[in-house]
Amino acid sequence: MTANADLLALYGTDEPLPQRRLLAAGPLTAVLEDGNLRTICFAGVEVVRAINYLARDASWGTYKAELSNMRISEDGTSFELRYDGLCAGPQGRFAYRMKIRGDASGELTLQADGVALTDFPTNRTGFVVLHPSEAAGKRLTIRHSDGSIEETTFPKLISPDQPAFDISALTHEPAPGLVCAVAMEGDAFEMEDQRNWTDASFKTYVRPLSKPRPYVIGKGVKDIQRVTVSVRAETSAPGPAISSPATLTLGGPAGRIPSIALFVDPDQLPAAIAGAASLGPVPEIILRFDSARGHDQRVLEKAAELASALGARLAVEAIFDAIHPGAEAQALVAMVRLAGVEPSAILVSPRREFKTRPSHHLPNGERPIDEIVQALRAVGLACPIGAGTPSLFTEFNRNPPTGNADFVFFGNSAIVHAADEQSVMETLTVYPAVMETARQLCPGKPIWLGPCTIGLRHNPYGEAVAANPRNNRVPAAGTDPRQRALFGAAFAVGVAARAAETAAARLILAAPTGPFGLLNEDGSRRPLQAVHAQIAEAAGVERYRISSDWPGVAAIAFRRGNTIRVLAANLTPVPIDIALSSDAKLLCVAGEDTKPAKSPLTAHTLGPYNSVALQFVQTPSRPDGRPRKS
Numbered sequence: 001m002t003a004n005a006d007l008l009a010l011y012g013t014d015e016p017l018p019q020r021r022l023l024a025a026g027p028l029t030a031v032l033e034d035g036n037l038r039t040i041c042f043a044g045v046e047v048v049r050a051i052n053y054l055a056r057d058a059s060w061g062t063y064k065a066e067l068s069n070m071r072i073s074e075d076g077t078s079f080e081l082r083y084d085g086l087c088a089g090p091q092g093r094f095a096y097r098m099k100i101r102g103d104a105s106g107e108l109t110l111q112a113d114g115v116a117l118t119d120f121p122t123n124r125t126g127f128v129v130l131h132p133s134e135a136a137g138k139r140l141t142i143r144h145s146d147g148s149i150e151e152t153t154f155p156k157l158i159s160p161d162q163p164a165f166d167i168s169a170l171t172h173e174p175a176p177g178l179v180c181a182v183a184m185e186g187d188a189f190e191m192e193d194q195r196n197w198t199d200a201s202f203k204t205y206v207r208p209l210s211k212p213r214p215y216v217i218g219k220g221v222k223d224i225q226r227v228t229v230s231v232r233a234e235t236s237a238p239g240p241a242i243s244s245p246a247t248l249t250l251g252g253p254a255g256r257i258p259s260i261a262l263f264v265d266p267d268q269l270p271a272a273i274a275g276a277a278s279l280g281p282v283p284e285i286i287l288r289f290d291s292a293r294g295h296d297q298r299v300l301e302k303a304a305e306l307a308s309a310l311g312a313r314l315a316v317e318a319i320f321d322a323i324h325p326g327a328e329a330q331a332l333v334a335m336v337r338l339a340g341v342e343p344s345a346i347l348v349s350p351r352r353e354f355k356t357r358p359s360h361h362l363p364n365g366e367r368p369i370d371e372i373v374q375a376l377r378a379v380g381l382a383c384p385i386g387a388g389t390p391s392l393f394t395e396f397n398r399n400p401p402t403g404n405a406d407f408v409f410f411g412n413s414a415i416v417h418a419a420d421e422q423s424v425m426e427t428l429t430v431y432p433a434v435m436e437t438a439r440q441l442c443p444g445k446p447i448w449l450g451p452c453t454i455g456l457r458h459n460p461y462g463e464a465v466a467a468n469p470r471n472n473r474v475p476a477a478g479t480d481p482r483q484r485a486l487f488g489a490a491f492a493v494g495v496a497a498r499a500a501e502t503a504a505a506r507l508i509l510a511a512p513t514g515p516f517g518l519l520n521e522d523g524s525r526r527p528l529q530a531v532h533a534q535i536a537e538a539a540g541v542e543r544y545r546i547s548s549d550w551p552g553v554a555a556i557a558f559r560r561g562n563t564i565r566v567l568a569a570n571l572t573p574v575p576i577d578i579a580l581s582s583d584a585k586l587l588c589v590a591g592e593d594t595k596p597a598k599s600p601l602t603a604h605t606l607g608p609y610n611s612v613a614l615q616f617v618q619t620p621s622r623p624d625g626r627p628r629k630s
Helices: 003-011 266-274 297-310 325-339 369-378 393-398 421-441 486-501 527-537
Strands: 020-025 028-033 036-042 045-056 066-074 078-089 092-103 107-116 120-122 124-132 139-144 149-153 164-175 178-185 189-193 201-206 215-217 222-233 246-256 259-264 284-289 313-320 345-350 385-392 407-413 447-453 506-510 542-548 553-560 563-570 576-579 584-590 603-606 611-616
Touching: 003 486, 020 066, 020 078, 020 092, 028 092, 036 107, 036 222, 045 092, 045 107, 045 120, 045 164, 045 178, 045 222, 092 120, 107 124, 120 124, 124 164, 124 178, 124 222, 164 201, 178 201, 246 553, 246 563, 259 266, 259 447, 259 527, 266 284, 266 297, 284 297, 297 313, 297 325, 313 325, 325 369, 345 369, 369 385, 385 393, 393 407, 393 421, 407 421, 407 506, 421 447, 421 486, 447 486, 486 506, 486 527, 486 553, 486 563, 486 584, 486 611, 506 527, 527 563, 527 584, 527 611, 542 563, 563 603, 603 611
Parallel strands: 246 576, 259 284, 259 506, 284 313, 313 345, 345 385, 385 407, 407 447, 447 506
Antiparallel strands: 020 028, 028 036, 036 045, 045 124, 066 078, 078 092, 092 107, 107 222, 120 215, 124 201, 139 149, 139 164, 164 178, 164 189, 178 222, 189 201, 246 542, 542 553, 553 563, 563 611, 576 603, 584 611
């Protein structure tokens, strides 16, 4: 296989992977990528997730900086990096000179000396510091711009709005005995809980959002900013130990596998019907129905045709103006009855949810979502009715549904802010906090989770999703090439594992066709289809606990007759060896070279972003009831 073919199989694009270089100064290490630093560690412990220097235009678009004159020196106890950067576009030009220095003592400094070459309108230009999401709930010391000190914690539940303002320094303990201080100069900084968008970080950014934007850096005006990281080891702080090969540990029964559904836009119905025979098992489809887009009983009839072909239930996500709940509910129910459809559920999505808005804000003239739910019940709709948002968890968190709906719902996208592979896979670590926060907001309500996709179905923060004509890795794009590749299948396994662990009532991972589809344009199956079929067949069956001692492996376990099936995925770009117990059998799911095993195996190398199913003939519990390893 050629290098380009490898890239296409793994990522769905032949765009070259970004170049990375590990910088080391004794126990201090950092990964250099596109002039920025990520995975900043001390003694093997991640202390800062990333430090980026970036410029955003007046529409929040991020400039792709042109880097030149890169010079790097290392001697084992220190490293130094210098380069020139240029941000240029139709709105203006901004240049900067970057100097980065790291020392074995644990001090890391980044200084950017910038100057506007023209008037430069921008919403933000400068440093952004990302603290790992694993800091949630831990102690945090904030130094404000006047020198005052505030003792607090990183939010445990996801904060819908900024948890910290007017910041000049942050100090936290990434591990017992390890203290990390980050000082920021050049303007006041403030913090955002990026877990709202499933980013695995707390983002501290320059220039408060309360200041006017866009603002203009005038031609010739200099902008100098500096970030200093100081790490202090008060006691020995060993890095995390990772075993090799990886071991999956099976436990006992733990609830049920969530049921799964496909989401369908009416525009995709003809292609979905044409490809129905290739989709595999589909318990339910969710049709988005919007009368403002001309949807009528014919759309419902077409969706019912697809559901019949699949043997699936048909749920309807109805878009409401939320101005006259009674009349709008009557109109929808009349259309449903005219089409002769008996929906398995109605998902109430107010139109206002398509665009972001401040927390706890109801637009003038609009009604609360619960009034729509009650109106639907009043006109005789007997199926379950859910309340939520067609947008991301962010909007759900800021304006959660209230009232007496039967369930709640929201979706997630993995590339709102960053589109590199590491950032996408890191979003999976945030799902437990997302679900815990949602349950605190809507106690006792079942949660329909999804769509959970890589790309954005629509953009609540701009006019449209980002264009991606070259099929590259583009933040906030509607079409992401990895959805069609092995990477997309592995990501889906990761989401499914998190959804099962957190007891989601429904899981929505894909559409039948289109950018989020199980099928390609020619009707052929994507790797995602194989994974989706495994999860669909397991819907509602007994789930088993399973854990991995290797952070790059995601797994979900469930009963299949007299056997235990484990669906596992490699979430990394490197092969991972997995040790298997004597009764394990390997089944083919989604991988270039994986073949069904004719006899039990004792080990298997899981290729980059490959997904496999493992079958265990015996139950996982030992005679003493303790879990056993596979």
